[in-house]
Amino acid sequence: MREGPDIARIAGLVGDPARANMLNALMGGTALTASELALEAGVSLPTASSHLSKLLEGGLLTLASQGRHRYYGLAGPQVAGMIEAITGVAETVGPRRVRPGPRDGAMRVARVCYDHLAGERAVAMLDRLVDKNVLVRDDKEIRLGASAGSHFAAIGIDVYTKPRRPVCRACLDWSERRSHLAGTLGAAILDKILMEKWARREKDSRAVVFSPPGKQAFEKVFLS
Amino acid sequence: MREGPDIARIAGLVGDPARANMLNALMGGTALTASELALEAGVSLPTASSHLSKLLEGGLLTLASQGRHRYYGLAGPQVAGMIEAITGVAETVGPRRVRPGPRDGAMRVARVCYDHLAGERAVAMLDRLVDKNVLVRDDKEIRLGASAGSHFAAIGIDVYTKPRRPVCRACLDWSERRSHLAGTLGAAILDKILMEKWARREKDSRAVVFSPPGKQAFEKVFLS
DNA sequence: AGAACGCTTCGATGGAGAACGAACAATGCG
DNA sequence: CGCATTGTTCGTTCTCCATCGAAGCGTTCT
Structure with a gap:
């Protein structure tokens, strides 16, 4: 009590x-x-x-x-994070590992999380950006690296006009159990992906499916 | 639906x-x-x-x-993490920032989180351990650094007899919004703190209160 | 103005489940 | 063996709240 x-x-x-x-x-x-x-x-x-x-x-x-x-x-993001946390528990204690359906598979690869990209592909992207020192991971905080400005400017994203919300945030991925990129930068990247039509949102689902050329373009820009 | x-x-x-x-x-x-x-x-x-x-x-x-x-x-830790996440939301959307009582303050400084230490002091400890390269932070994962074995052996903690659970884990702190150290190492450290009587658990609370000499000893070992 | 739309409020209904007392089962102690 | 301690199961009561139809209110379109 x-x-x-x-x-x-x-x-x-x-x-x-x-x-x-x-x-x-x-x-x-x-x-x-x-x-x-x-x-x-x-x-x-x-x-x-x-x-x-x-x-x-x-x-x-x-x-x-x-x-x-x-x-x-x-x-806000905190509420979204809570939902992800609950989803993670429901996922592991829930129905004894039912075999994942096709849509479920797509969800694991890439999906929308509030306003940014989540899933395998999003986690890989963040890893790569950190490897290249474009972003710097410092505890749960993520900061812009020295080359961030030019790197993102090249693809038409301005990271230096400070908005109210933080530019970078880490968000825990329930399918990967690792972090992916949130914040205004995460949102801008998702915008870019949809704007360029590299991928489209699955109807009535959070899943995001890349077209074959879209996948290549994405990998060229973010995973090379 | x-x-x-x-x-x-x-x-x-x-x-x-x-x-x-x-x-x-x-x-x-x-x-x-x-x-x-x-x-x-x-x-x-x-x-x-x-x-x-x-x-x-x-x-x-x-x-x-x-x-x-x-x-x-x-x-398990995942369930504990979920509860922390919900607590975080309840904290921010709840009663409009009621002034924190004394016990509430103690909770923010140091408290038990499942089996390890959380709060301001725990977050500071992890930061320092990473600064000293005793631990290495690599995304949400935390690994042992090269000097970890000797460093912890000096205070009577063996980090190399592998248990089932991971030695290091990051756990998100709801009062600090940053990570603190969980895993068997986090548990061993809390054990150490209580065993040495550097601090005691507040009755009927998760709060952990350090004695003045206990605080000094803790800072000497973990924050120096 | 009148009609169509989008949404909220009101009132009534039904069902789920939280609560407890009492009885029952299992364990430990003298 | 009794008897106290610890927990669970059963049956009942009662409160809460999810639900929907009907009515009301503000907005937009023609």
Whole structure:
């Protein structure tokens, strides 16, 4: 019977199937409307609305009203990290290692995590960037290396116009159990990948699938 | 309405106040009996027993029977990490930055995290060990440096008799938002600290309080 | 203005599960 | 062998909350 942060309150919010589905959908990074989330969760609109106000009240979501639309999004990277942590546990203690389906495989290779790329390919990318001293890993913190400016400028990403959020962050990957790159730089790289059409987002999934030439281009830029 | 690891199931288990209190108590690292946990959670013994079997079934706990005692413990570091992640979110979205009480302050300085030391002091220790190249940080992985054997042998810790669990692991600290040292080495160091009576565990809390000479001794060994 | 849309609020219903007392099982002690 | 200690199982009660239909409110389109 001890005091402290109310962890039951937070976990309880995630602990309802409908809400968990919504949060999962929002892990894709794009904010969604109430009706889209209702569809995702498989519940009626009033029910979804009720859940959303609870999540909002609980501080796990943010709301942006635009005209008659109301866009709900994850409250921040920390919330996303928590979801990944829970997913990791569910993955290991869950159904005794069910054989991974094809989509599951694609998810392991590359997927969206909030606003940046995750999975095998993302972990490899960060490793390589650190090897090349473009980025410097210093504990969980990741900093820009000396050559970062020119390296990213070459592919049209400006890393020196400081935004509010940190440029680099490490985010733990639940399938690889290692870190991948988050922060505004991680987000910018994902943008680049989608913008150049090196890969596209799988419909109704967090999976990101690379086209063969897209994969080559990606490897040339980030893994060479 | 997508598939994937059943995160609602796991979060739901943590989402009950009684169960959350139990898990919190077990974050102290020592396995506890059903009656101790009932006391912690503030529920009757039958109720506690019911919760414990749910947590066990859910894979979050392990059970060790010894005579008429049944010791429940956290299922592993991954579960502990998840709890820390949830705690972190609860901490930031929770009661608008309530002024930290004295015990809360002690918790931030040093506390037990599963089986090793966490908090400000633990983070500083890891930083220093990496600076001195006793340990080498390589992504989230931490490895032994060349001088690790002699360095730890000098204080009576053998790092080369390989156990099942990894010797070094990084664990994210919810109060510092940086990593501290886990793994068997982290556990051995905490043992050392308590064994030498440099510090003692606060009653009914995860807080670890150093005596003035204990603090000096600790700093001499780990922060010099 | 009127109609269509997007979403929230209200009220009623049903079901899940948290709680405890009492009984039952297992272990250890004198 | 009794008897205390430790836990689990059973049955019951009760509260909470997820759910949906219907109605209400603000926005946009024509």
